[in-house]
Amino acid sequence: MIPFLAVALVLGGALILLRALLITQRLIAVLPRGPLRNGWLTLWALVLAFLAGYLGYAWAFSSSHQRPLDLFVPGVFFLGACFVWLTSTLSMQTALSMRRISRLEHENVSDPLTGVFNRRYLHSRLDEECSRARRLGQPLSVLLLDIDYFKQINDTHGHQAGDQVLIAFAERVKGQLRKPDIVARFGGEEFMVIATHTAGTGAVDLAERLRLDIQLARFSLDRAPGATGEISLTCSIGVASLGEGTDQADRLVCSADKALYRAKHEGRNRICADRADEARASTSPPTSCVQVS
Numbered sequence: 001m002i003p004f005l006a007v008a009l010v011l012g013g014a015l016i017l018l019r020a021l022l023i024t025q026r027l028i029a030v031l032p033r034g035p036l037r038n039g040w041l042t043l044w045a046l047v048l049a050f051l052a053g054y055l056g057y058a059w060a061f062s063s064s065h066q067r068p069l070d071l072f073v074p075g076v077f078f079l080g081a082c083f084v085w086l087t088s089t090l091s092m093q094t095a096l097s098m099r100r101i102s103r104l105e106h107e108n109v110s111d112p113l114t115g116v117f118n119r120r121y122l123h124s125r126l127d128e129e130c131s132r133a134r135r136l137g138q139p140l141s142v143l144l145l146d147i148d149y150f151k152q153i154n155d156t157h158g159h160q161a162g163d164q165v166l167i168a169f170a171e172r173v174k175g176q177l178r179k180p181d182i183v184a185r186f187g188g189e190e191f192m193v194i195a196t197h198t199a200g201t202g203a204v205d206l207a208e209r210l211r212l213d214i215q216l217a218r219f220s221l222d223r224a225p226g227a228t229g230e231i232s233l234t235c236s237i238g239v240a241s242l243g244e245g246t247d248q249a250d251r252l253v254c255s256a257d258k259a260l261y262r263a264k265h266e267g268r269n270r271i272c273a274d275r276a277d278e279a280r281a282s283t284s285p286p287t288s289c290v291q292v293s
Contacts, residue, residue, distance in 0.1 A: 007058050009074035013081030014054040020085040021047050027092045030099065047084055054081070111185040113163055114170035122184035122192055126249040129182075129194055133242055140242040141203030143193040144256040145173065145210065148234045148268040150189040157231075161221045168219050169233065176210050192256070200241040200273060207237040207271045215269065234269035236260060246274070 024044045031037040054077060109121035117125070126142070133140035147169060154162040166189065173183050173191060182194040193210075195203050211234075218230040238260025246252045255274040263272040 005074070007074075009078040010054055010058040013074075013078040014051055014058070016078075016081040016085045017047055017051040017054060020081070020088040021051065023085070023088040023092050027088065027095055030095060047088075050081075050084070111170075114167050114185055116170045116174065116191070117182060117184035119184060119186055122182070122186065122194075123249065125182055125184075126194055126252070129196060130242060130247075130249045130252065133196075134247065138197055139199035139202075140252075141195045141198045141200060142240055142252050142256045143195060143203060143207050143210070144186065144238040144240075144253075144260045145191045145193070146236050146260055146264065147189040148236055148264075153231065157221055158225075160225055164221060164223050165219050165231070165233070169214070169235075172213055172217055173210060176206075176213055190260075192253075198241075200239070203239045203241055204271060204273050207239050211235060211237055211269070211271060236263040236268045237271045238263055238274070239271060240274040 021044065024040060024047060028037060028040050028044060031040060057077065109117055111118045129140055132138070147165070150162065150165075153165055166185075169189075170183065170185070170191065173193065177183060177193065177195075180196045182196075184192050184194075186192040193206075195206055198206065214233055214235050217233070219233060220230050222228055238256045238258070240246055240252050240255035240259055242252060246255045259272040259274040263270050266272070
């Protein structure tokens with residue numbers, strides 16, 4: 001009876017280790033490549049070695065257990081397997097929960113269409129950046145971009161084509177920014193860029209790079225059902241920088257909005273800066289915003 005119990009404990013532990021191996025393998029599959037994943041691969045190999053040891057022990061010592069005290073080692077083997085299985089299970093659940101929380105946090109601060117930050121996160125982050133810039137005496141600027149004649153795209157090619165243009169536009173803007181800069185969808189076809197450590201002149205230079213990049217780009221409509229070809233776009237940009245008259249986030253946004261309104265009023269496809277001592281708008285003549293190739 002005792003030899004049978006000993007073997008049962010060891011083989012039961014081996015089955016539990018096998019289950020732990022499968023759980024660990026699933027956990028490794030959801031981890032990105034890197035030191036953490038390599039660590040779990042090492043653990044997987046160790047569990048496999050433990051499993052081989054359990055089977056070897058059961059084969060070599062199955063008939064040597066005659067006294068109740070001889071069940072101590074098989075019992076430790078069984079409890080050790082339970083520990084490994086519990087650790088693997090809890091780690092897997094923790095990893096999945098953290099990934100789910102990360103996804104929810106991302107959805108909470110991101111625009112569901114374009115993937116850039118949403119307006120709620122923008123206001124929160126802009127308050128933080130303004131406070132930091134004032135405290136450290138650093139420059140800070142915002143750019144408010146508006147796609148010119150965007151309504152014509154929806155009217156001519158459909159709203160799904162308009163959505164594709166918004167997605168591509170956001171990607172083009174992100175591609176021109178530094179890592180510390182932040183881009184968010186302000187509303188409709190308007191996007192805002194928070195340019196950290198950037199004074200007025202530098203912000204206008206950035207706005208000009210963005211304007212030219214958008215003007216020279218071609219935006220495909222092939223992913224939108226019922227729409228084909230490419231279109232060209234232009235955008236108007238309002239620039240405002242942190243200063244005496246714009247020392248709060250809401251004032252900075254208001255100043256950029258007023259500058260954008262002036263850029264659109266003066267003919268679109270241009271830049272206007274709010275502060276009088278900063279470089280003014282580009283004098284490039286307005287162009288048609290929609291050209292189907």
